[in-house]
Amino acid sequence: MSRFQTFDDRADPARTAPRIAALRAELARRGVQGFVVPRSDEHQSEYVPPCDERLAWLTGFTGSAGTAVILADRAALFVDGRYTLQAPSQTDTGVITVVNSGETSPARWVEANLAExxxxxxxxxxxxxxxVARLEAAAKAAxxxxxxxxxxxxDAIWEDRPARPKAPVRPHPEELAGLSRSEKLAxxxxxxxxxxxDALVVSDPHALAWLFNLRGGDVAHTPLPLGYALLPREGTATLFLDPAxxxxxxxxxxxxxxxxxxxxxLAPALADLAARGGKIRLDRDTAAKALSDVVREAGAEPDVGADPIARMKAVKTxxxxxxxxxxxxxxxxxxxRFLAWFEDHAPGGLTEIDVVERLEAYRAETGALEDVSFPTIAGAGPNGAIVHYRVTAASNRALATGELFLIDSGAQYRDGTTDITRTLPVGEPTDEMRxxxxxxxxxxxxxxxxxxPKGATGAQIDGFARAPLWQAGLDYDHxxxxxxxSFLSVHEGPQRIAKTGTTPLxxxxxxxxxxxxxxxxxYGIRIENLILVEAREIAGGEREMRGFETLTLAPYARALIAPALLDADEIxxxxxxxxxxxxxLGPLVDEATRDWLAGACAPL
Incomplete structure (x- = not known):
């Protein structure tokens, strides 16, 4: 049985209609005709504690990104391309319409649907x-x-809402962080x-954890202490954390x-700071509108921009x-060890949950596992086509011969965070699969x-990964x-390789x-390694260049590779x-795994 993951399904589409009806009644009581329900908490986080899972409670949708807009006579749930298959299966589409946010944003929908x-x-x-500015413009246009x-x-209608988390906040060792708290503050x-x-409001718990070399446990799978900090350019910082x-x-x-x-x-301290004048930076990505309002009500204008800690944290020591x-x-x-076990046991009637538990067990046997870094995505056959599928007791599917199995998983160790995806055949794959x-x-x-070159962004290289698919008229929506x-969130910004990746690598x-x-x-196919940006010397080159070191160590699925499609350099x-x-890895595993690994890693 898993120590770190549950397989219960919170999604029950039958609950959607009565809960939306209850919300509409509460809104009417307060004299408004609609309400916007984001996935985020007060830190605009991707992963939130159970007490802040308002979107999941209301709609049944359990993905890590989404927004619902509930009006008096209609409702919409906005999700990106990762969740366009998952969301309709988790909510009542007779009551709430699932909308691809890549095609229609919540603001555009509000402009078209909000009554005058x-x-x-x-x-x-x-x-x-x-x-808020985008929503305000849309509402005005309507x-x-x-x-x-x-x-x-x-919160007024959520009768069994969980309590706020109170996990202990603990120091993160300086030898793992690489910089002391005083060095980071300087x-x-x-x-x-x-x-x-003149001051910075630290509203991102990841930034708070990194800056003060702290870790917590307020959020599943990410060792975060939820809280804030006020950091004046001169003077003592203040940490706003539950004393317990x-x-x-x-x-x-x-x-x-x-x-x-x-x-x-926090609010009165920020108001006092703002009233004394000076330029106070609020993070444009994580600072709530309420914090801007506090500053303005104190007679100052907030400086909304990038949190400088994000870039510092992104470049590892x-x-x-x-x-x-x-x-x-x-x-x-x-x-x-898991891959060798999988190849030996996959044809024997395993289920998705069996596989998740076995992989977690192998990681736990290292003696260093703190947690998984996110709920394992283990999709057999058609479940693998759901990008962020999460297996539950109800959806648990047996692996079948002739199908593909996609497993995306990761671990939290005190010295690092991992994330790896492999797609594995069960039996003989088809030519199309290869x-x-x-x-x-x-x-x-x-x-x-x-x-x-130095200064290149993730947006500039994102197309490299898509070109072989584009040539066949294919693509992916993430x-x-x-x-x-680093022993923090498995999803960290501002760096990314995507159409929206504007931060230099x-x-x-x-x-x-x-x-x-x-x-x-x-079926679904995904292959994932973690990579480290490094300086790269090019003989005879005239520019300062960059490249990648691959950190993840695991063989690709040889049975799925069509060597004729690879060129000599790729091979x-x-x-x-x-x-x-x-x-x-050979010296670190048992003899049976080593023998399997030798075959899996033989030259193409």
Whole structure:
């Protein structure tokens, strides 16, 4: 049985209609005609505690990104391309229409559907100022108005809402972080001075954890302490954390660098700071509109922009890079054991949950596993075509001969965070499966082998991964790569390989490399390794160049590779990678796994 994952299905479409009806009644009682329900919490986080799962409670949709707009006579649930198959299966589509947000944004839908004179409400703690501005413009264009509503009306009708999390906040060792708290604070204050900022509101818990070398457990699978910080350019910082979570060890570690106050002290402290003047930076991506309102009501204008900690955190220290490499070797050995076991047992009637539990068991046997880094995506056959499928007791499917099995998983170790996807055949694959897999592999290799100049962004190389699919009239509806934290979130910004990836890729950044292909109702294919941006010397070159070191160590599925579709350089790269996998992992695994690994890593 899994220590870290549950397989219950919170989604029950039968609950959607009565809950939306209850919300509409509450909205009518408060004199408004609509309400916007985001997936986020007050930190605009991707992963949120159970008490903030308002979108899932209301609609049944359990994905990590989405927004619902509930009006008096209609409702819409907006999801991106990862969830266009999942969302309709989890909600009542007779009551709420599922909309692809890549085609129609919530703001555009509001403009087209909000009745003239209607008041559309939002919770000012659950939206950024930029999001509110877009909704406000849409409501105005429709002839309606946007109004802030607090407290949140869903909380008034959610009778069994879970309590706020109170996991202990603990220090993260400096030898793993690579920089002390005082060194990080000094670097940050230099940045504040350079940008002529007098203070920074730290609203992103990831930034808070990184800056003060702290870790917590308020969110599943990500060791976050939920809280805030106020950081003046001069003077002592203030951490706003639930006092019940702050251990003596943490208090001693932070020492004189910061004082601790309860979270409800944030607004008055920010108002006091704003009233004294100065330029206060609010993070445009995570600072709630409510924080902007506090600053304005105190007579100041907030400086809404990028949180400088995000870029600092994205570039890993040498200690974090060493930790990432060690974590991937450890994880690779566990994953190799899993792959050998899978090949031996897959034809024997395994279910998706069987596979998830076995992989977790191998990772747990390392003795270093803190948690999985996200709920494992284990999709057999058509379930693999659901990009972020999560197996439940109700959906648990047996692996069948002639199908593909997609497994996307990761681990949290104190020295690093991992994320790996492999697509595996069960029995003999078809020629189409080999063709699609090899095209995905070619795109994956194009990113792995990419060399690009200093200043290049993820958007500039995203097409490298798609080109082999485009040539066959195919594509996928998700980004090619996301940033990854160091014993923090498996999804980290601002770096990404995607059409929206505008941040330059700098040495020390860790990203995923995960192109895919999904045939609805049949199978899904994705191949994912984590990669580290590194400086790259080019003989005779005239520009400062970058490339990638592959961190993940696991063989590709040889039975799914069509060698005729690979060129000589691609074959040489795969063979060299497999040789490295065998050389690194062979001494760390049992004899049976080593024998299997030797065959899996043999030259193409």
């Amino acid at each position: 004179g209607a008041a559309l409400a939002y919770d000012p703690w659950l939206h950024t100022a930029g999001e 002839g309606g108005r946007l109004v802030a509503l607090s407290p949140n009306p869903i 670097r940050l204050r230099e940045t504040l001075a350079a940008e002529k900022l 979570k702050v251990t003596n060890e943490t208090g001693d570690a932070v020492g004189a660098l910061a004082t601790f106050r309860a979270p409800d002290a 040498p200690a974090e890079i060493d930790g990432a490499r060690a974590a991937h070797v450890r994880d690779g050995a566990a994953f190799a 063709d699609r897999y090899t095209r995905v592999l070619k795109g994956h290799l194009a990113i792995s082998r990419a060399v690009f 980004g090619t790569g996301h940033g990854v934290g 700098e040495p020390g950044m860790i990203l995923s490399n995960e192109p895919g292909y999904y045939k609805t109702g049949a 040489a790269f795969v063979d060299a990678y497999h040789a490295r996998v065998l050389e690194t």
